Amino acid sequence: MIEQVTVTPIAPPPAVPRASTWAAELRATFTLAWPLVIAQLAQNALTTTDVIMTGWLGPEFLAAGTLASTFLMPFLVGGMGIVGAVAPLVAQARGARDIKAVRRVVRQGMWASIVIAALLVPILWQIKPIFAALGQNPDTTLMAEQYIQIGVWMLFPALAIIALRSLLSAFDSTRIILLITIGGVLFNALVNYALIFGNFGFPRLELRGSAVATVLTNLLMFGLMLTYVLRHRRFKRFNIMIRFWKPDWPRFREIFRIGTPIGLTVLSEVGLFTAAALLMGLLGTDEIAAHAVALQCASMAFMVPLGLGTAATVRVGVAYGRKDAEGVRKAGWTAFALGTGFMTLTCILFLTAGPLIVSWFLDPRSPANANALGLAATFLVVAGFFQIVDGAQVVAAHALRGLSDTKVPMIMAIIGYWFIGLPIAYVLGLVLDWRGVGIWLGLAAGLGIVAVVLVARFAMRKRLGLMAGLG
Template sequence: MSTETTSTTESAGTTDGAQTGAGWWMRNSRALLKLALPLILTNFAYVALTTVDIVMLGRLGAVEIAAAGLAIALFNQLRTTGTGLVTGVSNLVAEARVQGDRQRVGALLFAGFFWATVCGVVFGAALLLIGPLLVLLGQDPAVVDKAGEFLMVLAPGMLPCLWFQNLRHFTTGLKRPGPLLAITLASVGVTIGLNYVLIYGKFGLPAFGFVGVAIATVTVFLLSFLAFVAVILRDGVLRSYLTSPDARRWNGDAVRAVWRLGLPISGTYASEAGFFSVLTLVIGSLGVDALAAQTVLNQIVYVVFMISAGLSHAASIHISEAGGGNDYVTARRMGLLGTAWGVIATLAIAVVYLAIPNPIVSLFLSTEHAGNSDIVALTATGLLIAALMQVFDAVQNIGNGILRGIGDTAGPFRISLVGYWLIGLPAGYLLGVSADWGVEGVWIGQTIGLAATAAILLVAFLRRVDRLHRTAAGTPVPESELS
């Protein structure tokens, strides 16, 4: 993104690593937030696409929002995994650009499209085949039938969605990301218009009902990709890469490089998304109302999650700059500073959750629709749990970013397996199903998993950055700490 062009003079830098006190924290808070804000705004614009879908679906009924929520959860699980695989394209392109290797830049663009296409085809096919299996996982048959209809339309959208992500990371690596925010904001407007037209049947078109949301989503994915291509073709520098022979030619080394760098990132993304997807399946076994409440609650928390995503990326960049100068004192402080701002932001939003839970939920669910009152009440209760859950979610998200900032991409994946799958998932099942606490028990178990993951990630960051600091200072590091 364009925020990656921020100069080192605005970052944590290596010149103030030894300074302490309120002045350091204020100065570097401004630098961190200046970098994070555009990222957060772009994230908000992107998440607005699915938020619009959920709001529109909330006007249709419990079964519709439950079915579409289940389908969207599965789609996002695979989309996130595919996005992780091409995330490393930006780093590799940036490295090739600095070295002046234009041929490799073109090869990396091809490699990114190759992996995006492979993921799009495989994941799209998986979405089409997974529908009937959901009944075996305890989901309501009526919900599964409707989810299958939704996925039948939504699955092909995986390809343009991942192609767009590859272009996003490619142009970011060249420090010419184009008007991503403008494209995404325009997509929101198109989504609102298409949803209204396709759901209710306007301008002579038939009323597609809730499947109209899927048609609108796929259409917006395709239009966003084509708009990004058009932007690139109007930029003389970017066009030369997109139209070069290297961007259309197989290069095994580039394909392997994208795979090696992207695989651990993809694994971490998949682990986190999978954790939420499996818990959604557990909740789906508790009934239609529980699944509908989970769909709305997930979307509300997802919006807030975009704040920590921006802070995570910004803190990661500052830490990388400090680490590049062997200034691990500043790297450590920037990690803690980013985490602190994540906690502050989510606690401020938690106050709003606690003060007006029902009005917030009513933005997503129409209280005038028969049967929605119970779902609104259930979701409002979940929002009270989410007030604490989102704090831990922010800390674990930022923890991933700050560990990447000091060069650790495998650690977050291993930690996610412990925190999500060995702690969070069993806790959610035991409290929600075994202890019969219902959906509230699953939400509490999810919170426990996120808290454990956040704590382990933060400890891992502090241990690793302190070890790097001692190594840079020439202090022997015990062999027990080298693993």
């Protein structure tokens, strides 16, 4: 249980209605989650647009863009995980009807965003010596470095967006998140098309153009979201920018105490996929390109349980804040059922329509793409098999975050991904020479282990003392 900072509530918001039945909880979760799910899909479409358009340049550009993205992504999602602690803390504050806590948590979340981004930029600039030490292709590494030199600046707005999204989600204002994200997707596609290929009179920047588009898109989305929070009557009362530079060290530390394990948990999973991409890089350009396509498809499907997981954090966190044990139970298992149910459908889709799906990313009419297309379709079959456990683990992890339970899930994730999944991927892929299929089987094994353990932990939450003080 988190340490509570005593604050006298001022003009407390109305109490959140309790979901008295499973049907009521299903409606509440779905109402909260569907804009988040579509927003997550739209957010993923930002990356998908980059993958598709760089793929149009050729496999070598797609390979370089993939290596750049897989290097950037662990740092980005790790930072997002830390700032993501704002979500359960604001949800708990809402459940306790503590308006001052809401303002202070969000403000310190913005502080955390600035600090994390400032620390990560100089690290990411070292991509060239790092990739050289890892034995990556020098030409591909040089192209990846060109992307990173520009793309790193998206960290500042991207992390700050998470703090604002956490506030909006905790107060059920998810439709505006959806609208802003869709606007970002359209803007990103337009700028990508202009700068990657030199259309509309702009210079042809290729991968650099994709990086510029990513930075501008995140700046636009952050500006729109901040404007909404500052001007909408429901959120103006929080005054999150008033005395912005005034420190609140207890809450700043609380964000890092709760958020650092979240960040490391997410980082361990994304890092597993980054390591897989680096292993693919040892196999060849076609393997990297095929991995990029299959991973993008799996990531798109993953956005649905991820959105449901965010809803689970909010619903569980609010119930926890108002000391409603039954509400915690209903919120967690409802999101779990929705998440695994959807992933069952995507599993069937990947198994039956893999070749058609991958043809959207690489031109099947080009003989140069034939090998990459075949590999991508094969990888997608393996991805289909781990869809269900992937959905289960992300919803369970988010439900536990609503209880501020982050340290033990972090340890479980690190063990499952790095001490089980990655060794299996290495042995099957490189030692036994199963190549890309072996690497993807290792990913599936890691996800499966973590899913079983986290779902069991949520099921045993009372016995493990995660519900202390609740009925």
